[in-house]
Amino acid sequence: MKIDILTLFPEMFETFLSTSIIGRAVEKEHVTIRTHNIRDFAANKHKQVDDYPYGGGAGMVMMVQPLSDAIKYVLDNYHEKKPKTIYLSPQGIVLTQGLAQQLAKEDSLILICGHYEGIDQRVIDMYVDMEISIGDYVLTGGEIPAMVLVDCVTRLIPGVLGSSESILEESHSNSLLEYPQYTRPAVYDGIAVPEVLLSGNHKEIEKWRKIQSLKKTLQSRPDLFLKKCTATTLTEEEKKLLKELENIIEL
Ligand code: 4GT
Numbered sequence: 001m002k003i004d005i006l007t008l009f010p011e012m013f014e015t016f017l018s019t020s021i022i023g024r025a026v027e028k029e030h031v032t033i034r035t036h037n038i039r040d041f042a043a044n045k046h047k048q049v050d051d052y053p054y055g056g057g058a059g060m061v062m063m064v065q066p067l068s069d070a071i072k073y074v075l076d077n078y079h080e081k082k083p084k085t086i087y088l089s090p091q092g093i094v095l096t097q098g099l100a101q102q103l104a105k106e107d108s109l110i111l112i113c114g115h116y117e118g119i120d121q122r123v124i125d126m127y128v129d130m131e132i133s134i135g136d137y138v139l140t141g142g143e144i145p146a147m148v149l150v151d152c153v154t155r156l157i158p159g160v161l162g163s164s165e166s167i168l169e170e171s172h173s174n175s176l177l178e179y180p181q182y183t184r185p186a187v188y189d190g191i192a193v194p195e196v197l198l199s200g201n202h203k204e205i206e207k208w209r210k211i212q213s214l215k216k217t218l219q220s221r222p223d224l225f226l227k228k229c230t231a232t233t234l235t236e237e238e239k240k241l242l243k244e245l246e247n248i249i250e251l
Contacts, residue, residue: 010035059117083108088142092131104156113142179212
């Protein structure tokens with residue numbers, strides 16, 4: 001996959017793109033990620049990229065010209081097929097694991113990072129295919145949301161994760177949260193690892209983990225739990241585990 005990121009602060013991406021699993025994915029060319037400084041496309045001699053909002057109000061708006069020219073530059077120089085162009089903003093549809101799975105199938109993406117009060121609407125109208133939010137809160141810029149999107153999409157590209165970093169059994173891929181994990185030592189500060197995990201009884205371990213997942217989801221994310229109960233029909237095994245769960249926690 002090819003990803004072009006348009007930002008006023010390309011240096012924010014340096015550590016992210018060269019570290020850990022993302023760094024390895026870049027090195028192995030599972031993904032090609034370029035950052036472009038929007039300020040380089042400012043036509044104005046002061047290299048101005050923002051201006052006062054029409055209609056008044058607080059803050060500044062990112063101007064249409066530098067952003068448009070940056071997008072055109074990326075399209076003309078790096079892409080034959082039109083990449084899916086995404087603007088990260090609190091007004092977008094919320095990023096989910098399902099959306100990340102869809103995006104992971106794309107050949108190329110352009111990510112636009114806003115600052116100040118956001119970007120001129122005409123950029124969105126002319127070039128943006130999709131507006132994406134990483135959650136219901138406000139940040140100072142779209143750079144961290146762009147990193148969040150790059151991280152969660154890149155790890156879904158075949159070959160990026162090793163077999164020990166498997167993505168088969170994890171939070172959100174089945175609408176349930178992950179069960180608790182433990183590693184050595186078996187006892188720390190007098191606190192022991194749940195005995196079943198040391199038992200070697202794989203059927204019992206699987207059952208314990210499923211109960212823990214259901215319990216954790218019910219406690220932390222009742223909304224997800226409800227989705228799981230309505231969108232999918234519970235298997236007989238899950239119904240049985242829920243009955244057992246009723247005895248463990250107060251509903
Ligand atoms: C939050 C999000 C986002 C911001 C989010 C334009 C100016 C947007 C600042 C930027 N805040 N961007 N993508 N929840 N702030 O995804």
